[in-house]
Amino acid sequence: xxxxxxxxxxxxxxxxxxxxxxxxxxxxxxxxxxxxxxxxxxxxxxxxxxxxxxxxxxxxxxxxxxxxxxxxxxxxxxxxxxxxxxxxxxxxxxxxxxxxxxxxxxxxxxxxxxxxxxxxxxxxxxxxxxxxxxxxxxxxxxxxxxxxxxxxxxxxxxxxxxxxxxxxxxxxxxxxxxxxxxxxxxxxxxxxxxxxxxxxxxxxxxxxxxxxxxxxx
Numbered sequence: 632x633x634x635x636x637x638x639x640x641x642x643x644x645x646x647x648x649x650x651x652x653x654x655x656x657x658x659x660x661x662x663x664x665x666x667x668x669x670x671x672x673x674x675x676x677x678x679x680x681x682x683x684x685x686x687x688x689x690x691x692x693x694x695x696x697x698x699x700x701x702x703x704x705x706x707x708x709x710x711x712x713x714x715x716x717x718x719x720x721x722x723x724x725x726x727x728x729x730x731x732x733x734x735x736x737x738x739x740x741x742x743x744x745x746x747x748x749x750x751x752x753x754x755x756x757x758x759x760x761x762x763x764x765x766x767x768x769x770x771x772x773x774x775x776x777x778x779x780x781x782x783x784x785x786x787x788x789x790x791x792x793x794x795x796x797x798x799x800x801x802x803x804x805x806x807x808x809x810x811x812x813x814x815x816x817x818x819x820x821x822x823x824x825x826x827x828x829x830x831x832x833x834x835x836x837x838x839x840x841x842x843x844x845x846x847x848x
Contacts (some may be wrong), residue, residue: 632708634687641682645793648785649776653683655797659770664731665800668758668824669772670751670836671740673779674702675793680738680772681709683795688738689730716744724760731765738772741821747779750838751825759820762803769824771798773831796831798847 645651659665667688669676677690694713697703706713712730714723730737739761741754762769775794784791803820806813822840829837829844837844 632705634709637705637709638682638687641678645679645682648790649781649793650790651683652792652794653797654794655799656685658797658799659685660736660768660800663768664734664765665736665768665770666731666758666762667736667738667770667772668741668828669738670774670828670832671742671745672747672749672774672777672836673745673781675777675781676740676745676774677711677738678705679774679777679793680795684736684738684772686736689735691727691737691739693744724757724764727761728764731761731767736770737761737767741824746838749778749833749836751829751832751836751840753839754818754821754825756814756817756821758824759803759806759817762820763806763817768800768802769827770800771824771828771831772796773798773828773836775833775836798827798831801827 669680677692681688681690690711691714692706692711694715697706697713712726727737739758741758742752743755746752773796775796776792781791801824803823806816808816825840826843826845829840830846
């Protein structure tokens with residue numbers, strides 16, 4: 632199974648099961664690599680984004696999902712980059728940086744994993760480190776409707792609404808601090824990404840960023 636084939640299959644499945652709405656496609660950069668940063672509620676987020684994004688995305692996915700028979704096969708077929716959650720993996724970061732350096736866009740979840748509920752958790756600083764090393768802009772990719780009960784609702788014939796709201800690219804502030812201050816600056820940049828995401832999301836999705844959301848202008 633090729634990546635274009637999988638994208639087409641998932642587009643067909645989502646159109647069949649749901650009412651799909653995509654907005655903000657004009658915000659996707661056309662001439663340089665970028666990081667597409669998504670809120671991550673459930674397993675449906677990555678295939679939904681991959682299916683309807685205007686170009687193929689490189690994707691980071693949890694390594695433990697590769698052990699599941701069907702999901703693992705699909706991840707390998709697409710070429711998802713496995714990441715061990717909660718572990719620092721220097722080789723992984725080098726691979727991600729190489730992907731962006733080669734000009735490919737990357738999809739990742741700053742939260743570091745699924746929240747299982749709509750409300751966002753606080754981001755991990757990894758996305759800020761990646762941007763620090765590559766100078767890539769960040770494109771917020773807000774997912775609405777991809778809750779864990781999506782499949783059950785779809786099977787009942789409800790055709791729930793699924794939305795992908797793409798925000799304007801963000802250029803994160805340059806980090807010049809060292810030591811603990813550098814870590815704090817990276818966390819602040821990761822939080823900045825999430826604040827922009829929160830501004831694209833309904834109130835119940837904003838979670839810990841409810842009071843600091845940055846709304847599009």
